[in-house]
Amino acid sequence: MSQNALSGLEQALQERGYRLTAARRAILAALADAGGHVTADELAAAVHRVAPRVGRMTVYRTLDLLGELGLLRPVYQGTGAAHYVLLLDGHHHHLVCSRCRRVIEFDECALAELAETVGRRYGFAVEGHLLEFYGRCSDCSD
Ligand SMILES: [Zn+2]
Ligand SMILES: [Zn+2]
Ligand SMILES: [Zn+2]
DSSP states (O other), X not given: OHHHHHHHHHHHHHHTTOOOOHHHHHHHHHHHHTTXXXXXXXXXHHHHHHOTTSOHHHHHHHHHHHHHTTSEEEEOOTTSOOEEEEOTTSXXXXXXXXXTOOEEEOOOOOOHHHHHHHHHHHTOOOOOEEXXXXXXXXXXXX
16 A cells, blocks of 8 residues: 555656655655655654755755645644545545544545536535544444
């Protein structure tokens, strides 16, 4: 999965005319290694381990860039730092347990039609979505 994520990210940047600098490669690789779930500080630390010359600001700027390109979204859970999640194929889905905070990833998606409908209604060019269902996981349901 992480190899696919990495090549997907590299390809997406190149298609949009961004150069794959050594710093960007290191950041994308760390992001893919993390399974596409990471805080900015965790990512900066992971990048620092393999590429000590890549500064924290470069990591933050790259996160911003990926966000602008619709490849990444911040998720806020509680009061902690934002978690960044990859929207590799334009979407990302979670089941979030409100009791134990477990997060389950799932791939099934039936939202393409809805995105098109609301996009048309509001003249909005939908580029991706992040979906979270909240509730109780199987360990936590009574
Ligand atoms: Zn639970
Ligand atoms: Zn996720
Ligand atoms: Zn979806």
